[in-house]
Amino acid sequence: MADPQISVPRVRFAPSPSGYLHIGGARTALFNWLWARKHGGSFVVRIEDTDQERSSLESVRAILESMKWLGMDWDEGPEVGGAHEPYFQSERKALYKAAADKLIAEGKAYRCYCTKEELDAQREALKAKDPKAQFRYPGTCRNRQDQPDLPYVVRFKTPSEGATVFDDLVFGKISTPNSQQQDFVLVRPNGLPLYNLAAVVDDHAMGINLVARGRDHIGNTPQQVMLYEALGYEVPRFAHLPMMLSAKGEKLSKRHASVSVSEYQDKGYTAAGVLNYLARFGWSSGDQEIFTVQELIDKFDWAQVGKSDGKFDQKKFADVAFEHLKQSELTSDAEYLDLVRPFLADAGISDPDPKILREALPLIRERAHDLKDAAHHLDFYFRQPPIFEEKATKKFLKPESAEYLRGFAAAISALDSWTAEALETAFKSYVEAQDVKMKVVAQPVRVALSGRSASPGLFEVMIVLGKDLSLQRLEEGALRAEEAQTTA
RNA sequence: GGCCCCAUCGUCUAGCGGUUAGGACACUGGCCUCUCACGCCGGUAACACGAGUUCGAAUCUCGUUGGGGUCACCA
Secondary structure, eight states, rough: OTTSSSSSSEEEOOOSSSSOBBHHHHHHHHHHHHHHHTTEEEEEEEBBOOTTTTOHHHHHHHHHHHHHHHTTTSSSBBTTBBBOOOBBBBGGGGHHHHHHHHHHHTOOOOOOOOHHHHHHHHHHHHHHHTTTOOOOOOTTTTTTOOOOOOOOOOHHHHHHHHSEEEEEETEEEEEEEEEOOOOOOOEESSSOOOOHHHHHHHHTTTTTTTEEEGGGGGGGHHHHHHHHHHHHHOOOEEEEEEEEEEETBBBBOOTSOOOOOOHHHHTTOOOOHHHHHHHHSOOOTTTOOOOOOOHHHHHGGGGGBBBBBBBBHHHHHHHHHHHHHOOTTTTOOOHHHHHHHHHHTTTOOOOHHHHHHHHHHHHHHHOOHHHHHHHHHHHHSSSSSOOOOOHHHHOOOTHHHHHHHHHHHHHHOOOSSSSSSHHHHHOOOOOOOOOHOHHHHHHHHHHHHHHHSSOOOOHHHHHOOHHHHHHHHHHHHHHHHHHHHHHH
């Protein structure tokens, strides 16, 4: 395989602003970004908004926001500018027109006055005659000499003989017979270019030397190669990525759960987790599953990118994301707290005691699988009283529990050292004195402290809450337990 | 349908002529245990099929089957 590092990489991510940043698009952006960062190259973002109907500024904003959230910064593009401005194709019309004019002047392209309606009619007529037949533009205007004062499109004179070949970094040599190609349209009647022309002109103008994109673009590549050659441009390297499919193996679309990056953000996954999963989708580095962003940059290589399509696995993704939250080497305490704060606010806790937060964090690490979950695990420390889960209360705060709650409270209220060890010793001797199983006391205590039947270890929770609040909650729990009797 | 591409556990994958085919997720048996979780030990589970090439094929070649992509005045 040829060395893709012939020069410092200039790669790009070129979304069309017709929706949010798609999870598959994010992976394409990621592979480009990793490659640029690894080799000190440039990562360019270009907005492909030549289709006025579908493009919106709102989409541009959403896509850029998601890129930023993921931490994929761009060296050139919207907002940051660069040496090849502008980065919106809708603002680069002159360039495309010049290229189209040049092609026409050299006899490599021509004006076509056939209307869309006429062509659609021909297409349908053919379909009616032979449903399997494939309609190709018949070349009606190919050798036309006159230039009527009518709307026209510009078509490329595609050679009908031979084949167009390119060497893909992932798939190797791909050869397509030119007979498959038709005289495709370069410019619309309104003067705006179509994708193939615009992409080629811009990639050349912007000095892009590696075009990495989804495999669904393989079919466009031969046309683009022809354009590069016709325009006298150097052909860049290409790298096509295998498809990211839904769990059912279908092409990812809005119909499937969570296709937009912002959804993952809202659900409480971290950017590092998303990036890690995305990177491992189609790429691997031996048996390693968990990577920091820096490791991704260091280890990414096209040679390790696979060819076969994959299905998105929500469970695996959730696990990778969890791993990043669990390990303090991956997400530091300070980072974690910054990340969880907005989710706590959503849960109604807008000004959490930083001391409690710090002390509770270690208890959350191995329990919270995402940030929403983390906020939930954290919330009872701050709510006074905590929210009592009905099932837990009903099951464990029964009248006979009141005695244990008060008894245990009495046993620990005398403690002069409020440590987990001291609490555990006191708990055990109390349980022993009562001659009951530990859980008989433990569960009512847990519910009294947290409002839930599941929580971190009792003594750890009491340390975080502190002596006063712990004793208060035990007493309040006892009251609740007694109340259960009267209302039962 | 034409053209292009792909094919290892259910899923993501390691493997790049000689391995008891490895890891991770999921599933599952057990341990730990004040609950939940984490963790630890173990288990089920894959080279799509058929011909070659070779002393030897998951690895190379061809075919079959299956899957995907693409055939626009979308990108």
